Amino acid sequence: MKNFILFFALLFSFSSFAQIEGTWNGAIEIPNQKLPFVLHITKENGQYKATSDSPDQGVYGIELQEIRFENNKLYLKDARMYMTYEGDLTNGNTINGTFKQGGQSFKLNFTKGEFKRNRPQEPQPPFSYKTEDVTFENKEAKIKLAGTLTMPNGKGKFPAVVLVTGSGAQDRNEEILGHKSFLVIADHLTKNGYAVLRYDDRGVAASEGDFESATTYNFANDAKSAVDFLKNIKEIDSKKIGILGHSEGGMIAQIIAAERKDLPFIISLAGPGISIDELMLVQKYEIEKASGLSNEVLEANQKLFRKIYEIIKKNPSNDIANKEIKSFLKSDPTYKELSDKQINELASITESNWFATFIRYNPENNLKKINAKALILNGEKDVQVTAKENLEGWIKDLSHNKKATIKSYPNLNHLFQSAKTGMPNEYGEIETTIEPFVLEDITKWLNENVK
Template identity: 40%
Template sequence: MKKIALLFIVLPLLLSAQQVEGEWFGSVKIAGRDFRLQFNIAKSGDSLRAEMISLDQGARATEADVVEYEGDSLMIGINKINLRYSGIFGGDSIKGTFSQGFLKVAMNLYREQRSAQTQRRPQEPQEPYPYISEMVTFRNGDVTLAGTLTLPRGGEARAAAVLVTGSGAQNRDEEIMGHRPFLVIADYLTRNGIAVLRYDDRGTAQSTGDFARATTLDFAEDARAAVKFLSNRGFEKIGVIGHSEGGTIAPIVAVEEPELDYIVLLAGTGVRGDSIVLMQSDLIAAAMGANVIQRGMNRAVNRTIYNKVLAGESREQIAQYLQKTAMMPADRAEQTAAQMTTSWYRTFLQYDPEPVLEKVTCRVLALNGEKDLQVPCKENLEAIDRALVKGGNRDYKIVALPGLNHLFQQCDKGLPQEYGTIEQTIAPEVLEIIRDFILFPTIL
């Protein structure tokens, strides 16, 4: 994790600083669910540093970049996730307020030790597996991709699948918030006679290459290399199963590799990238309690920012706009502008999947959860349907799944904050639909 420089405040009373040091625990309710938080405050020279751990979302520490302590008043800020905690120190407790984005709620911290419980993931398989699990590597130019190929034991595979992850640097299991969706999918399909190849994104885990400089189109070439690897191993009926950005990549591979038997789009996109992020931010804001006025202002600012990015404005220009119009602190504005002006982000905003979907001739299964706030269900499934019809493809199936979020979990609101608190990794019905689509192509 990249460390962010702290804004140190010199404290006149060292004793007071020592009193607030230590581990602090609290919980915040978001969309009806309690999320346990741990703040670790420590001395750093004559000042303080802090980190936050969301115990229900992977238990990874996030470094604070603002720590202020004056008298009995404490403020901890983590700009990259727009989080603030402000409270009054009272010996064995800190009484204060937690805020993130549109959310602002009371939250008290206590010194009581609460060990983070091991997250239950009942769907994750345990060794020994009833199939062969082989560590493999394959190449795309000068990039070496490392992965796992799972094979049915005692017989030939009835089909084969390549799993392609969503956005962000993902390992072969698409690990997120304590879940490993691709491990669960690969296990289920292989137990049902399907060979599955899943791999670490370039520049991630055991794969080489530069993730930071890559775009969706580069990741599509990696996926093509995975398909060719399976083909060279002698597999037939090869398909691509892509989640989120992987669901955008799968149609690209299908067009470039016409021998592909099928593609499965798990929350794949059907509309342009800038439309996706506008809908995404609005739906998440609404689920977090933003009112109509706040949402309208948020949409207007975001639309302007995306237009500036698409117009090719520089990182410095974007950062200045964020500071002046969005009233964003300078350090957070710089960080946000740096993310929004990468090659990947610019490509994502302007990428329209429709022309590619129109060219797909293989079988297509498109699934979306109706509570997906990241790739909204209705708009994207309808766009995928229109594109396939326009291109003359009649061999497809589109399914909207009630009650499921972006990870295809049964959920409450669909907020990303919920993912780690849900025991279920992926709804069993999703696994069954994928299996039946691959093995029984005449059933649509």
């Protein structure tokens, strides 16, 4: 009997001192999505502390207000986020539990260890080509931009491609949810005989400048500076330097190609082919529809934002547009239930000079001026830059250009990944960064039209 009591006491002792400290990673299982959630637990002066990361939302190091760990049960609470979590520690490496927020409950199980995404396409050194960190100057803006230049081995002269990122503050790899699309593209193209320059947006990472105050036209000037920089590198063929742009980068490529006759080719990956206000309305409709909003709400939102965009487009002054939006919302009986706070929030989009300039842009005039060779690609499950509407715009306004190739891909999303819905919340869950056959199509087109 004494031996049994001693054995029981040892079991109780081991469970009481189970190690909860460390990093735990899991995924909140919300409908149609698994949202990564990372927990870091430490113990200081006998007190537990916990911070959380939500990698897909770009949120890191949030200190949680309350943590308890008793009898192998973990309890978390943060009133600011209206969240609680209760989970049971099993076998020392797993916590199984429930995450509650805003009256809803979701399964959240943790395993012990660092959070790491599986990105099988990400190139790893040593590379089979030359790679060099470089800086170049945008003399007009008086800023230096930092990037990476990759070149095939040998003397050259090599054709070259400048990679231009999409909207948002992007680094040289255009990293999104662990996907380094531009690193993958640069690696593939360089292995196939092309020099590639990718660079951090102004004000991002190692590049100088102010990102927040810049517009698409400022970013276009940065891209022009990148092209000019390559023209002075002896291993590069100065007559064979073009631009590959993704999303807003495709818009920048068309702006430059319409202006500069020394740009022999452009490649647009999901670049806009219709006016941006129409693009944003279609994007809004597709995302909200896929999110389950009712037809009534969809139609109401389309009507509201069509009017807001119309006001921005007709007013070159952002301040005047802001005042007119507020006046419209206060005077139209449809919106009488809106509070002053809601009205101010809707009008605040004019406070972003980038967004207001973006909304006023229509690619039609620029596309009609492009005589450079052009490869235009779009995924048919892209809900951000929809293939049907945007490719119709490219086809119509590039009809004069017999050197343009336009292609859409079934089942590919905005990042050119094979997708189920095309919604942005899938991007991080998909392991493929960009479908290999898209990379092959780009290389084949370059070999036939540039090399």
